[in-house]
Amino acid sequence: MKKLYILNVFLIFSLLPFNAALSQSAADLMPEGFPSVSIFSQTITEPGEDPEAGPDVTITVNEMFPTQSLQDIRFFSVERTEPGIGSQFSEFTAIGDTLHTTIADVIDFGIIEDLGFDFDLDFLDRADFVRLSVEENESWQIAEEVLTVEIPEEIFELLPDEFNFDDEMDISITVYNVRLPDTEVETPYGTFDTVVFKPSVDVIVTIYVILPIVGAVPVNIPVVDEYGIEIYYAEGYGIVKEHLEPTIFRITIPIADFSQDLAEVPGRTLLLREFEIQSDSSAEDFEERPSAFKLFSNYPNPFNPSTNLRFELNEPGSISISIYDTQGRLVDQAVMSRFFNSGFHTISYDASTLASGQYLYKVQFTAANGNNSFTQSSSFTLIK
Numbered sequence: 001m002k003k004l005y006i007l008n009v010f011l012i013f014s015l016l017p018f019n020a021a022l023s024q025s026a027a028d029l030m031p032e033g034f035p036s037v038s039i040f041s042q043t044i045t046e047p048g049e050d051p052e053a054g055p056d057v058t059i060t061v062n063e064m065f066p067t068q069s070l071q072d073i074r075f076f077s078v079e080r081t082e083p084g085i086g087s088q089f090s091e092f093t094a095i096g097d098t099l100h101t102t103i104a105d106v107i108d109f110g111i112i113e114d115l116g117f118d119f120d121l122d123f124l125d126r127a128d129f130v131r132l133s134v135e136e137n138e139s140w141q142i143a144e145e146v147l148t149v150e151i152p153e154e155i156f157e158l159l160p161d162e163f164n165f166d167d168e169m170d171i172s173i174t175v176y177n178v179r180l181p182d183t184e185v186e187t188p189y190g191t192f193d194t195v196v197f198k199p200s201v202d203v204i205v206t207i208y209v210i211l212p213i214v215g216a217v218p219v220n221i222p223v224v225d226e227y228g229i230e231i232y233y234a235e236g237y238g239i240v241k242e243h244l245e246p247t248i249f250r251i252t253i254p255i256a257d258f259s260q261d262l263a264e265v266p267g268r269t270l271l272l273r274e275f276e277i278q279s280d281s282s283a284e285d286f287e288e289r290p291s292a293f294k295l296f297s298n299y300p301n302p303f304n305p306s307t308n309l310r311f312e313l314n315e316p317g318s319i320s321i322s323i324y325d326t327q328g329r330l331v332d333q334a335v336m337s338r339f340f341n342s343g344f345h346t347i348s349y350d351a352s353t354l355a356s357g358q359y360l361y362k363v364q365f366t367a368a369n370g371n372n373s374f375t376q377s378s379s380f381t382l383i384k
Helices: 110-114
Strands: 036-045 052-063 073-082 086-095 098-102 126-131 139-150 168-187 190-211 215-228 230-234 238-244 247-253 258-265 267-277 293-299 306-313 317-324 330-340 343-350 357-367 373-382
Touching: 036 238, 052 238, 052 267, 126 139, 126 168, 168 230, 168 238, 168 267, 190 238, 190 247, 215 247, 293 357, 293 373, 306 317, 306 357, 317 343, 330 343
Parallel strands: none
Antiparallel strands: 036 052, 036 267, 052 073, 073 086, 086 098, 098 126, 139 168, 168 190, 190 215, 190 230, 230 238, 238 267, 247 258, 293 306, 306 343, 317 330, 317 357, 357 373
16 A cells, blocks of 8 residues: 655645634734744654654744735735755735635645646635634635546556446546634643634546446545644634644445555644744834845836836845735736846836736845845835
């Protein structure tokens, strides 16, 4: 039996704090300062085995545009670090009672590929992965995809020889979220009243058995059923616990009296052990710290269709400028890793491909000697 050591598929998007029982605004429940750093103790449980201690997991949450105010919209970056795995980065947008990101940012489709299903999923659109206003035990669908593909050789080899099968199969993948009952959680850091969500994935494979006279008979096989991690959030801290049950993926064909294990996924439990806000600086102070570069307001603003993006460097280095809409979507890359000498610089930016509206832009600087790296941000308004 193939054994899979698969990363927690849903951990990344669960790293921001919100508590539906206490607030209907995701933005109101972010950390009081940034960056916030959470360290988790981890236990790993193989199916049928006792839990064993795993490496600590560190989660860092930062606000991307701390001095920009767009009503009830805030932007966050999340970094998760685990020894032996490295760091994973994602970006999220809190709008009202929901948290948005791309499906590709929070689901490891390698799980499906490791099961022998090799295909691309068009899950790059942004979707809401948390809704603070939902009731307990209420669920909502995030995405659904139905594809027809050739049966992978790894799967074909498992099918019973006494039956004939069509060369193609249908795969239905559904991503959804469920709010579980609120509960009290004990962790090494303390005891918390929490609100719980369980983002989940279902994968149903339909193969076709070729029978004499009857022809092709569809057989539905639930390969992945309610697979997901329980995520426990506490106000002011974000995630304080995660729990994923050990899972065995299995293919069962009742009509052929056939069952075969495909893979094992170890269970994982994370408990908050340490929590720290590394800076007590206000949002205004955040971008006024001395740095190797200074960002000036663009001019003109508002504009149509061009404006000047202006900055000053105290040392040479590379600049990248990314443009985001108010949904947190990256809509353009004005500059990508372009080298500039020290001094004052102006870049003419043509926004003719964008629709009228307000946009945020993020300027990232990396010093030529590699010793300094800074990020600042601002906003502009395009009027056509």
